[in-house]
Amino acid sequence: xxxxxxxxxxxxxxxxxxxxxxxxxxxxxxxxxxxxxxxxxxxxxxxxxxxxxxxxxxxxxxxxxxxxxxxxxxxxxxxxxxxxxxxxxxxxxxxxxxxxxxxxxxxxxxxxxxxxxxxxxxxxxxxxxxxxxxxxxxxxxxxxxxxxxxxxxxxxxxxxxxxxxxxxxxxxxxxxxxxxxxxxxxxxxxxxxxxxxxxxxxxxxxxxxxxxxxxxxxxxxxxxxxxxxxxxxxxxxxxxxxxxxxxxxxxxxxxxxxxxxxxxxxxxxxxxxxxxxxxxxxxxxxxxxxxxxxxxxxxxxxxxxxxxxxxxxxxxxxxxxxxxxxxxxxx
Amino acid sequence: xxxxxxxxxxxxxxxxxxxxxxxxxxxxxxxxxxxxxxxxxxxxxxxxxxxxxxxxxxxxxxxxxxxxxxxxxxxxxxxxxxxxxxxxxxxxxxxxxxxxxxxxxxxxxxxxxxxxxxxxxxxxxxxxxxxxxxxxxxxxxxxxxxxxxxxxxxxxxxxxxxxxxxxxxxxxxxxxxxxxxxxxxxxxxxxxxxxxxxxxxxxxxxxxxxxxxxxxxxxxxxxxxxxxxxxxxxxxxxxxxxxxxxxxxxxxxxxxxxxxxxxxxxxxxxxxxxxxxxxxxxxxxxxxxxxxxxxxxxxxxxxxxxxxxxxxxxxxxxxxxxxxxxxxxxxxxx
Numbered sequence: 001x002x003x004x005x006x007x008x009x010x011x012x013x014x015x016x017x018x019x020x021x022x023x024x025x026x027x028x029x030x031x032x033x034x035x036x037x038x039x040x041x042x043x044x045x046x047x048x049x050x051x052x053x054x055x056x057x058x059x060x061x062x063x064x065x066x067x068x069x070x071x072x073x074x075x076x077x078x079x080x081x082x083x084x085x086x087x088x089x090x091x092x093x094x095x096x097x098x099x100x101x102x103x104x105x106x107x108x109x110x111x112x113x114x115x116x117x118x119x120x121x122x123x124x125x126x127x128x129x130x131x132x133x134x135x136x137x138x139x140x141x142x143x144x145x146x147x148x149x150x151x152x153x154x155x156x157x158x159x160x161x162x163x164x165x166x167x168x169x170x171x172x173x174x175x176x177x178x179x180x181x182x183x184x185x186x187x188x189x190x191x192x193x194x195x196x197x198x199x200x201x202x203x204x205x206x207x208x209x210x211x212x213x214x215x216x217x218x219x220x221x222x223x224x225x226x227x228x229x230x231x232x233x234x235x236x237x238x239x240x241x242x243x244x245x246x247x248x249x250x251x252x253x254x255x256x257x258x259x260x261x262x263x264x265x266x267x268x269x270x271x272x273x274x275x276x277x278x279x280x281x282x283x284x285x286x287x288x289x290x291x292x293x294x295x296x297x298x299x300x301x302x303x304x305x306x307x308x309x310x311x312x313x314x315x316x317x318x319x320x321x322x323x324x325x326x327x328x329x330x331x
Numbered sequence: 332x333x334x335x336x337x338x339x340x341x342x343x344x345x346x347x348x349x350x351x352x353x354x355x356x357x358x359x360x361x362x363x364x365x366x367x368x369x370x371x372x373x374x375x376x377x378x379x380x381x382x383x384x385x386x387x388x389x390x391x392x393x394x395x396x397x398x399x400x401x402x403x404x405x406x407x408x409x410x411x412x413x414x415x416x417x418x419x420x421x422x423x424x425x426x427x428x429x430x431x432x433x434x435x436x437x438x439x440x441x442x443x444x445x446x447x448x449x450x451x452x453x454x455x456x457x458x459x460x461x462x463x464x465x466x467x468x469x470x471x472x473x474x475x476x477x478x479x480x481x482x483x484x485x486x487x488x489x490x491x492x493x494x495x496x497x498x499x500x501x502x503x504x505x506x507x508x509x510x511x512x513x514x515x516x517x518x519x520x521x522x523x524x525x526x527x528x529x530x531x532x533x534x535x536x537x538x539x540x541x542x543x544x545x546x547x548x549x550x551x552x553x554x555x556x557x558x559x560x561x562x563x564x565x566x567x568x569x570x571x572x573x574x575x576x577x578x579x580x581x582x583x584x585x586x587x588x589x590x591x592x593x594x595x596x597x598x599x600x601x602x603x604x605x606x607x608x609x610x611x612x613x614x615x616x617x618x619x620x621x622x623x624x625x626x627x628x629x630x631x632x633x634x635x636x637x638x639x640x641x642x643x644x645x646x647x648x649x650x651x652x653x654x655x656x657x658x659x660x661x662x663x664x665x
Contacts (some may be wrong), residue, residue, distance in 0.1 A: 194654075196547050201573075209475050211476070215527060220529075221528070222527075223527070223557075225555060227476045231577050245539070248537060250561060
């Protein structure tokens with residue numbers, strides 16, 4: 001099975017490339033790379049022993065079965081629709097798109113062309129989070145009534161802070177992981193959205209911090225902190241934490257807790273060295289299995305759309321300083 | 332000798348008695364409780380006069396300060412009684428159920444020329460006092476997002492006054508006034524508050540109450556406060572992120588001694604808390620004594636306390652409306 005990568009703009013592309021080449025699936029090859037940035041594309045093709053294509057159409061005419069799309073958020077729509085028209089199965093980096101209409105169109109085109117559209121929410125594959133889902137489902141903590149979540153990060157810079165390419169800052173980048181987790185854990189949807197968003201840490205044109213406050217259809221209350229508030233000295237890129245309160249008990253979850261702390265004199269840094277399993281690898285394994293077996297994707301385009309709707313509502317709420325009822329679009 | 336009357340002999344009243352006992356230059360002269368057994372027990376221990384109600388007791392004895400350790404809904408009448416008897420007052424937090432009531436209490440004390448101090452004990456907790464100072468000294472630069480969390484087991488006995496919001500204000504007021512006061516102390520006034528709140532459903536066995544409060548301070552800082560009456564023991568944490576650094580602290584991570592006894596069935600028992608030296612309650616009561624003796628100015632005033640109640644009230648209102656409540660617009664701060 002031949003797979004291609006569309007753009008290394010998002011740093012996760014490196015991780016996905018590495019996992020496409022690993023020993024779990026000897027029958028998979030990373031045979032083609034397209035990148036708008038020729039220099040980067042050629043460097044990646046050399047690194048991953050692949051062929052670089054300067055022309056996207058030529059790339060899509062090759063016999064690759066599937067593509068992993070890691071272009072800038074605003075380019076997801078173009079790349080997903082083009083890949084779908086060329087009958088390629090798709091794993092798209094999150095967020096699915098920067099606009100709801102774009103996401104809708106992407107889903108529609110993939111459906112029309114009968115290709116898989118999976119959104120990259122690797123947190124679902126974290127062994128920690130899988131165990132959390134088992135515990136929640138087993139009823140050990142009763143009914144979940146509240147979730148206090150964080151997906152903090154360091155400020156990524158580059159195109160992430162260029163609104164025309166990213167669609168937005170920390171809110172666009174970091175609400176979706178926890179939002180997807182909440183929807184997946186509880187099989188629930190968002191009823192109302194309130195958000196405080198601001199740019200308080202860096203001199204950039206997009207928001208770098210905020211808090212999102214939600215009520216779900218079931219009445220469960222949720223807050224998500226998507227801030228790029230981790231200092232440069234923070235020992236890792238960020239965090240994924242959820243405090244879950246249930247009618248019978250609580251779960252305190254830190255998805256990145258399994259690490260050794262490394263006091264690194266050479267680099268004058270304290271660093272977390274994770275030793276838990278690599279969730280990007282599991283995401284790639286799942287996607288390959290999905291393409292091979294023809295089954296429905298574990299994480300659908302609709303999952304991408306529903307989380308994007310919350311992000312967009314958060315921006316509107318922060319602007320209007322009101323809590324807004326979420327209106328879900330039909331697909 | 333500072334002559335002290337303690338009103339209320341529940342858990343907090345007894346804790347205050349323990350602390351007063353450790354402070355030089357004070358004497359327990361009176362005790363008020365509805366519980367005859369406790370009155371006899373502690374009256375004998377401290378050789379203090381006892382009574383079922385404060386007003387009558389104050390007619391019989393000479394006191395310098397009344398320390399009110401009663402449920403929140405009883406604060407008003409007792410503060411009023413003490414003030415009218417011209418006795419200074421230390422009152423447990425929250426000062427009142429509503430900011431209007433708190434302001435009236437402050438006014439009554441001013442008219443009667445007595446001091447009113449409120450036990451915003453969090454200001455005397457070393458980690459929180461230190462964090463306040465670090466922020467003020469610029470350690471984190473410009474504050475961006477502040478995350479605070481406070482949780483305890485469901486307070487009191489089953490169906491105690493805590494569970495009745497008209498008596499306790501619920502978790503948002505009862506726990507929230509600690510963190511709201513600390514936020515205002517450290518970052519200034521609150522501009523806007525949005526709260527989500529959820530409590531025991533009719534069909535659930537256990538009692539619990541929980542709230543997630545989002546605040547926007549007038550200086551632009553965004554704050555998030557988790558308030559839980561659904562934990563097993565006291566759990567607190569803060570994370571203060573600014574453009575030059577971040578301060579992080581949690582009660583779970585600052586327990587220096589963990590005691591394990593193999594003969595016990597429970598997995599592990601912890602020493603009660605992470606306060607090894609002078610308890611924050613002792614510091615607080617000593618401080619109020621110094622203030623009453625004119626040695627120093629109060630770290631926290633009744634007006635500060637009223638502001639924290641105002642924020643809690645706005646949060647409660649917000650949770651019921653499902654919309655943010657704007658404090659500045661209401662003109663309530665003035």
